[in-house]
Amino acid sequence: MRAGSEGTFLAVDVGATNLRVALFRGNELQAKSVVRTPTTGGPYAVARKILREAERLGADRVDAVGVATIGPLDIKKGMVIDTPNNPLRTFYLREPLEKEFKAKVVVANDCVAAVWGEKVLGRGRDVEDLAYVTISSGIGGGFIVDGNLIVGWRGNAHEVGHLVVDYKAEIRCGCGGLGHWEALASGAGIPRMAYIKAKTWRGVPTEAYKLASQMKLDAPGLYRLARNGDYFARELVRELNKIHAAGIASIASAFDPKIVFLGGSIFLNNTDLMLDEIKGFLGEYTLLEPPRIEVATFREDAPLMGALALVLKTPEVIKKPW
Numbered sequence: 001m002r003a004g005s006e007g008t009f010l011a012v013d014v015g016a017t018n019l020r021v022a023l024f025r026g027n028e029l030q031a032k033s034v035v036r037t038p039t040t041g042g043p044y045a046v047a048r049k050i051l052r053e054a055e056r057l058g059a060d061r062v063d064a065v066g067v068a069t070i071g072p073l074d075i076k077k078g079m080v081i082d083t084p085n086n087p088l089r090t091f092y093l094r095e096p097l098e099k100e101f102k103a104k105v106v107v108a109n110d111c112v113a114a115v116w117g118e119k120v121l122g123r124g125r126d127v128e129d130l131a132y133v134t135i136s137s138g139i140g141g142g143f144i145v146d147g148n149l150i151v152g153w154r155g156n157a158h159e160v161g162h163l164v165v166d167y168k169a170e171i172r173c174g175c176g177g178l179g180h181w182e183a184l185a186s187g188a189g190i191p192r193m194a195y196i197k198a199k200t201w202r203g204v205p206t207e208a209y210k211l212a213s214q215m216k217l218d219a220p221g222l223y224r225l226a227r228n229g230d231y232f233a234r235e236l237v238r239e240l241n242k243i244h245a246a247g248i249a250s251i252a253s254a255f256d257p258k259i260v261f262l263g264g265s266i267f268l269n270n271t272d273l274m275l276d277e278i279k280g281f282l283g284e285y286t287l288l289e290p291p292r293i294e295v296a297t298f299r300e301d302a303p304l305m306g307a308l309a310l311v312l313k314t315p316e317v318i319k320k321p322w
């Protein structure tokens with residue numbers, strides 16, 4: 001690594017389910033822990049847990065801390081505000097961590113961090129225009145345009161899960177809107193999409209169809225049955241892949257990325273059923289030649305490596321004095 005990357009750094013990924021904390025010397029991983037993200041204990045519970053894990057990893061003194069977190073954020077305050085993904089709703093990150101470590105703390109949304117990780121440490125190193133999209137229990141993205149990380153005034157310029165991919169869909173998203181990509185094709189949305197598909201299904205009543213009509217076809221079940229050749233499951237996976245292609249095409253029209261890196265547990269666990277088919281549908285929805293679609297360099301550690309990248313090379317847009 002170049003100068004500036006020497007030192008001891010703590011990287012943190014605050015996920016909806018898991019909290020990952022890792023200690024690095026330069027960009028060399030020293031120790032890592034994965035625990036459940038606290039859901040009770042007030043607005044300092046997450047910061048307290050990070051400190052406890054850091055201590056367990058032997059991080060008594062660190063030069064900087066990078067945090068990638070679920071959103072939405074108030075990036076000026078370095079805190080999460082009113083998130084639907086954790087019952088704590090609002091919690092502090094930068095202020096308590098700065099106080100405790102007496103070191104620089106850089107906080108960004110997890111997908112924003114992940115795309116920065118691709119640029120600084122991953123296969124996006126030599127690319128000036130790139131995107132990272134997570135397909136998980138939710139859907140989100142991070143973007144670099146002309147080499148610049150896109151952040152937005154409060155740090156939320158990446159809520160692409162709420163792009164409308166079907167204006168006629170009467171499925172309401174967790175956010176309240178209709179036809180959103182996340183409502184239709186995320187892990188959380190799959191049981192409902194499957195149920196709706198089952199209502200109009202005229203094909204053979206397969207195992208997936210039976211589960212779907214009781215609203216019991218979840219994401220792991222869907223992809224497992226599709227892999228086993230269940231016709232209903234295979235058809236639904238194909239439809240979901242079309243939705244992902246439509247979402248990615250909308251992103252391509254807005255940001256013009258050369259490469260779109262895909263991550264998130266649904267995608268990483270089912271790359272065999274998703275990657276090629278999404279690529280195949282993409283041309284149907286894009287204006288120009290579709291962007292390259294690749295698996296995220298650091299897979300499930302994409303936000304964690306992004307958090308490290310935030311401190312190894314802090315983006316100008318996050319350096320600005322608030």
Ligand SMILES: [Zn+2]
Pocket residue numbers: 161162173174175176177180182183
């Ligand atoms: Zn929405």
